[in-house]
Amino acid sequence: xxxxxxxxxxxxxxxxxxxxxxxxxxxxxxxxxxxxxxxxxxxxxxxxxxxxxxxxxxxxxxxxxxxxxxxxxxxxxxxxxxxxxxxxxxxxxxxxxxxxxxxxxxxxxxxxxxxxxxxxxxxxxxxxxxxxxxxxxxxxxxxxxxxxxxxxxxxxxxxxxxxxxxxxxxxxxxxxxxxxxxxxxxxxxxxxxxxxxxxxxxxxxxxxxxxxxxxxxxxxxxxxxxxxxxxxxxxxxxxxxxxxxxxxxxxxxxxxxxxxxxxxxxxxxxxxxxxxxxxxxxxxxxxxxxxxxxxxxxxxxxxxxxxxxxxxxxxxxxxxxxxxxxxxxxxxxxxxxxxxxxxxxxxxxxxxxxxxxxxxxxxxxxxxxxxxxxxxxxxxxxxxxxxxxxxxxxxxxxxxxxxxxxxxxxxxxxxxxxxxxxxxxxxxxxxx
Amino acid sequence: xxxxxxxxxxxxxxxxxxxxxxxxxxxxxxxxxxxxxxxxxxxxxxxxxxxxxxxxxxxxxxxxxxxxxxxxxxxxxxxxxxxxxxxxxxxxxxxxxxxxxxxxxxxxxxxxxxxxxxxxxxxxxxxxxxxxxxxxxxxxxxxxxxxxxxxxxxxxxxxxxxxxxxxxxxxxxxxxxxxxxxxxxxxxxxxxxxxxxxxxxxxxxxxxxxxxxxxxxxxxxxxxxxxxxxxxxxxxxxxxxxxxxxxxxxxxxxxxxxxxxxxxxxxxxxxxxxxxxxxxxxxxxxxxxxxxxxxxxxxxxxxxxxxxxxxxxxxxxxxxxx
Numbered sequence: 001x002x003x004x005x006x007x008x009x010x011x012x013x014x015x016x017x018x019x020x021x022x023x024x025x026x027x028x029x030x031x032x033x034x035x036x037x038x039x040x041x042x043x044x045x046x047x048x049x050x051x052x053x054x055x056x057x058x059x060x061x062x063x064x065x066x067x068x069x070x071x072x073x074x075x076x077x078x079x080x081x082x083x084x085x086x087x088x089x090x091x092x093x094x095x096x097x098x099x100x101x102x103x104x105x106x107x108x109x110x111x112x113x114x115x116x117x118x119x120x121x122x123x124x125x126x127x128x129x130x131x132x133x134x135x136x137x138x139x140x141x142x143x144x145x146x147x148x149x150x151x152x153x154x155x156x157x158x159x160x161x162x163x164x165x166x167x168x169x170x171x172x173x174x175x176x177x178x179x180x181x182x183x184x185x186x187x188x189x190x191x192x193x194x195x196x197x198x199x200x201x202x203x204x205x206x207x208x209x210x211x212x213x214x215x216x217x218x219x220x221x222x223x224x225x226x227x228x229x230x231x232x233x234x235x236x237x238x239x240x241x242x243x244x245x246x247x248x249x250x251x252x253x254x255x256x257x258x259x260x261x262x263x264x265x266x267x268x269x270x271x272x273x274x275x276x277x278x279x280x281x282x283x284x285x286x287x288x289x290x291x292x293x294x295x296x297x298x299x300x301x302x303x304x305x306x307x308x309x310x311x312x313x314x315x316x317x318x319x320x321x322x323x324x325x326x327x328x329x330x331x332x333x334x335x336x337x338x339x340x341x342x343x344x345x346x347x348x349x350x351x352x353x354x355x356x357x358x359x360x361x362x363x364x365x366x367x368x369x370x371x372x373x374x375x376x377x378x379x380x381x382x383x384x385x386x387x388x389x390x391x392x393x394x395x396x397x398x399x400x401x402x403x404x405x406x407x408x409x410x411x412x413x414x415x416x417x418x419x420x421x422x423x424x425x426x427x428x429x430x431x432x
Numbered sequence: 433x434x435x436x437x438x439x440x441x442x443x444x445x446x447x448x449x450x451x452x453x454x455x456x457x458x459x460x461x462x463x464x465x466x467x468x469x470x471x472x473x474x475x476x477x478x479x480x481x482x483x484x485x486x487x488x489x490x491x492x493x494x495x496x497x498x499x500x501x502x503x504x505x506x507x508x509x510x511x512x513x514x515x516x517x518x519x520x521x522x523x524x525x526x527x528x529x530x531x532x533x534x535x536x537x538x539x540x541x542x543x544x545x546x547x548x549x550x551x552x553x554x555x556x557x558x559x560x561x562x563x564x565x566x567x568x569x570x571x572x573x574x575x576x577x578x579x580x581x582x583x584x585x586x587x588x589x590x591x592x593x594x595x596x597x598x599x600x601x602x603x604x605x606x607x608x609x610x611x612x613x614x615x616x617x618x619x620x621x622x623x624x625x626x627x628x629x630x631x632x633x634x635x636x637x638x639x640x641x642x643x644x645x646x647x648x649x650x651x652x653x654x655x656x657x658x659x660x661x662x663x664x665x666x667x668x669x670x671x672x673x674x675x676x677x678x679x680x681x682x683x684x685x686x687x688x689x690x691x692x693x694x695x696x697x698x699x700x701x702x703x704x705x706x707x708x709x710x711x712x713x714x715x716x717x718x719x720x721x722x723x724x725x726x727x728x729x730x731x732x733x734x735x736x737x738x739x740x741x742x743x744x745x746x747x748x749x750x751x752x753x754x
Contacts, residue, residue, distance in 0.1 A: 002532060002535065003532075006532035006533050009532075011530050013521065013525065013529075014518065014520050016562075018519030160558070223518070226516055227514065228512055228514045228515040229516040229517070230483055231515070232512060232513040232515060232517070232577075234482070234484045234513075235482050235501065235505055235507060235508065236533040236534060237504075237505040237534060237535065238502060279521060431445075431484075431485040431487065432486070
């Protein structure tokens with residue numbers, strides 16, 4: 001244990017001394033600043049309510065991105081059926097309590113029917129239309145009161161209480177990085193903005209972090225293997241496998257620190273800026289580090305065999321591209337291919353491809369390589385769960401029906417174990 | 433007590449025989465020097481003993497146990513040749529790191545590190561990054577890390593390389609103090625003068641084979657060559673001695689008499705006494721360790737012979753100039 005701690009401390013010291021950690025921390029701070037410059041200023045309740053009804057009426061895919069629905073709620077094109085409140089028009093909104101931009105306040109809405117003449121039918125239809133919003137705890141109908149007809153149209157005064165998930169769909173100024181305004185959008189729901197940020201962090205940040213991490217850590221092992229340096233380490237009372245495995249762990253701890261700093265920072269900035277605590281980001285520290293562990297096992301193995309940092313970087317990046325390509329091909333052409341992203345982001349069933357050598361090859365390759373695609377799905381699940389409600393499984397990007405999590409985890413862990421075994425064995429038997 | 437023992441030790445790198453049947457033993461409290469040209473197998477021998485290289489044949493024991501085990505390495509200090517310390521460390525943090533690997537407690541490390549760095553003369557710079565150290569300072573740090581955990585056996589590969597004369601003297605004194613404390617020290621060095629000053633015994637390796645081994649007085653003794661000096665004003669009877677069958681050549685104010693295997697110096701001494709000459713100086717001639725080393729490698733590839741001839745050529749050229 002003392003040896004492990006000594007080597008971990010040494011790895012941290014090594015990374016602290018070089019520019020590597022500063023570069024990664026700098027990039028992380030840059031990411032936090034970018035998130036900080038997102039406006040996300042909430043709009044007043046009236047504008048939000050108008051948008052809420054507008055979104056409902058148009059059945060835009062936006063709420064689909066925000067939340068998912070059971071298949072029964074959707075038409076064949078993936079549009080939300082039961083949420084259509086197009087028979088109503090919002091006349092006015094008055095906030096009864098809470099701040100003007102508070103999602104959980106109480107609101108009095110005056111609505112008028114567009115085609116419904118019977119007051120009883122109007123109330124029933126309205127309640128049915130907002131059932132979805134109640135189910136997902138956006139809004140709760142406190143009361144519906146019939147008002148005198150206006151221009152022969154039935155009017156209601158509806159008292160709504162914001163639910164605990166209302167902030168997900170609360171409209172915000174669509175001002176993005178560095179307060180650049182979007183010319184097309186008047187407002188964007190909070191949830192979607194955070195969704196965009198987390199997507200950016202998850203897709204861009206993960207790739208950037210892993211790539212920079214691979215480049216920086218690729219030098220750790222070759223530096224230790226330099227003549228005159230290695231002899232000093234090998235003359236110490238520890239087994240060789242311990243030394244190399246602990247150095248590997250040192251690289252992982254280094255990346256764990258960096259990921260923790262970056263993601264915790266972004267989580268904090270996002271939370272303080274929006275009140276939206278995307279806790280999944282914190283879990284992603286582990287998944288992103290796990291992904292790096294797979295790549296670093298390859299890098300360490302190549303470094304032990306070749307003593308070259310450049311070779312380690314090239315082979316690792318090549319392996320990464322290969323994993324991605326195989327996973328991508330398997331998802332779309334493999335024997336289990338069944339889900340693709342529809343134009344509205346919904347899962348569309350496809351016919352299975354016929355058996356062929358290519359498909360069989362893909363199947364075998366996919367069995368033995370680390371499941372990067374599954375890891376991305378896992379990241380999506382834990383990253384988006386905080387601001388998504390409903391049944392996530394029915395959006396293709398969250399479609400986990402074909403994912404065997406146990407197998408996926410075992411294959412990825414086995415991959416690390418095999419490479420760790422190879423580099424430990426090689427390091428143990430080689431003369432230096 | 434034998435601290436180190438090898439018997440018929442062999443190590444091949446492919447077709448190259450790095451060690452070819454090395455047998456040696458070192459007692460506790462000895463300073464043992466290992467000499468040889470580059471590639472003679474000196475470093476390989478140390479690496480075998482420390483378990484840094486594998487796949488050797490023969491027997492190698494260190495401190496009564498098979499060499500190269502982790503347990504044994506706890507009791508061994510090692511300074512490799514051309515060492516490269518991680519330059520992100522300071523002198524202090526490096527010793528702290530190595531001390532932790534060696535299993536020393538934090539309290540012991542905190543106490544010993546400043547003491548050790550003081551001993552080798554770099555305490556004032558102990559909190560500076562190693563990359564700011566001179567070569568001599570790095571060498572002193574190397575000595576410190578090898579001695580820091582108070583090992584029983586210390587392997588030093590070129591310990592005074594790059595160190596100034598004062599530093600070399602300090603290191604010599606430190607090693608002699610350690611010897612007095614019963615530590616066993618194993619030195620590889622090209623600085624034969626240094627080795628001669630501190631080593632009790634030396635071995636000379638050539639192409640993986642031990643060609644000479646013994647204590648320094650024995651090795652440097654030139655058997656059969658005597659220097660004889662008489663009282664002032666007396667004439668050395670060279671002709672009479674030559675008539676007895678001995679070779680005799682003047683060497684400054686003295687004479688060098690060469691005694692063959694079948695002869696004895698006693699006849700020469702008897703002659704001098706018979707002639708009433710007063711003997712003032714009689715020593716069996718010695719050579720320096722460097723002379724011995726060059727002599728043992730003379731027939732190897734001719735390099736040492738050529739090197740010895742260079743001054744003569746230069747002299748001749750000088751003489752020809754007007």
